[in-house]
Amino acid sequence: MSDPQQDYDELKAAGLTLDLTRGKPSSAQLDLAAPMLDLPGSELVRAADGSDTRNYGNVAGLPELRALFAPFLQVPVAQLIASNNSSLELMHDTLVHALLSPLPGAPVRWADAGRVAFLAPVPGYDRHFAVCERLGIDLVSVPMTADGPDMDEVERLVADDPSIKGIWCVPKYSNPDGAVYSDEVVRRLAAMPTAAPDFRIMWDNAYSVHHLTEEEPELADVLALAAEAGNPDRPFVFGSTSKITFAGAGVAFLGASEANVAWWLTLTEKRTIGPDKINQRRHALFLRDGDGLRAHMAAHRELIAPKFAVVEKLLTDAFADTPGVSWTTPKGGYFVALTVPDGLASQVVALAKDAGIVLTPAGATHPYGKDPHDALIRLAPTLPPLADVEGAMAGVVTCVRLALARAGTR
Numbered sequence: 234m235s236d237p238q239q240d241y242d243e244l245k246a247a248g249l250t251l252d253l254t255r256g257k258p259s260s261a262q263l264d265l266a267a268p269m270l271d272l273p274g275s276e277l278v279r280a281a282d283g284s285d286t287r288n289y290g291n292v293a294g295l296p297e298l299r300a301l302f303a304p305f306l307q308v309p310v311a312q313l314i315a316s317n318n319s320s321l322e323l324m325h326d327t328l329v330h331a332l333l334s335p336l337p338g339a340p341v342r343w344a345d346a347g348r349v350a351f352l353a354p355v356p357g358y359d360r361h362f363a364v365c366e367r368l369g370i371d372l373v374s375v376p377m378t379a380d381g382p383d384m385d386e387v388e389r390l391v392a393d394d395p396s397i398k399g400i401w402c403v404p405k406y407s408n409p410d411g412a413v414y415s416d417e418v419v420r421r422l423a424a425m426p427t428a429a430p431d432f433r434i435m436w437d438n439a440y441s442v443h444h445l446t447e448e449e450p451e452l453a454d455v456l457a458l459a460a461e462a463g464n465p466d467r468p469f470v471f472g473s474t475s476k477i478t479f480a481g482a483g484v485a486f487l488g489a490s491e492a493n494v495a496w497w498l499t500l501t502e503k504r505t506i507g508p509d510k511i512n513q514r515r516h517a518l519f520l521r522d523g524d525g526l527r528a529h530m531a532a533h534r535e536l537i538a539p540k541f542a543v544v545e546k547l548l549t550d551a552f553a554d555t556p557g558v559s560w561t562t563p564k565g566g567y568f569v570a571l572t573v574p575d576g577l578a579s580q581v582v583a584l585a586k587d588a589g590i591v592l593t594p595a596g597a598t599h600p601y602g603k604d605p606h607d608a609l610i611r612l613a614p615t616l617p618p619l620a621d622v623e624g625a626m627a628g629v630v631t632c633v634r635l636a637l638a639r640a641g642t643r
């Protein structure tokens with residue numbers, strides 16, 4: 234076995250500049266949707282219902298695009314809204330609306346409710362946490378399992394504390410650990426008794442069609458289960474085409490009960506006279522239907538699955554027998570979560586940085602940027618070309634080996 238310090242010195246001397254930080258699509262992936270830029274063309278600016286997409290109006294979005302995405306997001310078309318390009322924006326605005334105007338079933342608006350807290354399954358998505366931090370909503374960590382959040386802990390926390398008003402969920406190919414929520418977890422989330430009558434699930438189904446294998450798991454239907462359990466207003470479902478068409482120019486969706494949707498539309502009509510329906514029309518013409526969407530996602534998979542395979546191979550070659558080092562092998566989504574022995578994650582990230590490899594800061598996957606174990610590193614292999622993913626991961630392996638060697642000699 235080569236000397237970890239010497240390997241690291243050589244890595245540094247190589248003067249790399251590589252980046253495995255954000256889960257962005259690569260240029261090749263964005264190119265898949267390039268023909269969309271020629272749509273709708275001046276002839277096709279009328280939507281399927283004859284309305285003129287260039288004009289004001291239709292805050293709920295184009296019905297044909299809502300119909301296309303409804304089955305994939307498991308929301309009835311009438312309860313699915315198509316908006317502008319960012320689902321994060323919809324999540325942010327929904328929480329702002331809840332602070333300023335009482336949600337259906339809420340005794341008061343959250344701004345007048347005293348403490349407001351959300352459960353944050355960890356590891357999780359840093360931008361969810363940032364929205365809460367920005368809005369003064371406290372975050373309470375709950376551990377993730379391979380099947381979703383630890384439901385015993387979730388049920389215990391929400392049962393007695395009315396200040397816990399919600400939970401963040403990325404139910405399919407979770408960011409960053411790739412977990413797919415089991416039917417049982419979805420059922421329990423939908424049905425659990427909560428002390429807060431206005432408890433909400435922020436169901437961020439960002440990776441609903443982003444498969445990396447032939448398997449195409451389907452989630453239990455959270456809206457239907459919540460309605461059956463007598464909690465129809467509990468889930469807010471979100472999704473977008475950011476990682477289907479263009480990350481900066483896609484279409485985002487919000488789905489919920491009729492009451493939630495009516496509440497949301499009334500408030501949203503105060504801030505806009507309608508979304509960009511030309512872009513929605515462009516998406517409907519380009520993706521066409523469910524088969525068109527599936528075929529497009531298969532083309533993405535061909536481009537990114539080899540990058541995930543490289544990550545898996547290099548980690549397996551280096552650490553298959555190393556105690557304390559483990560990683561996820563996601564079947565979809567955009568991330569791999571690498572776990573190193575407690576206390577080493579920030580050191581690995583710092584070593585990588587000094588060698589020109591930028592990794593997501595250790596702790597970013599936890600509320601307030603603090604991983605109490607300092608053990609988790611989020612890897613995002615989609616953006617760089619395959620050869621760069623290989624180079625960066627070889628570097629990450631070297632950094633982990635050096636950190637392990639140093640820890641062993643402490």
Ligand code: PLP
Binds near residue numbers: 320322408437474
């Ligand atoms: N939700 C999750 C779980 C994500 O990982 C991301 C982007 O990485 C987003 C939302 C951002 O979505 P959008 O581009 O629709 O704002």
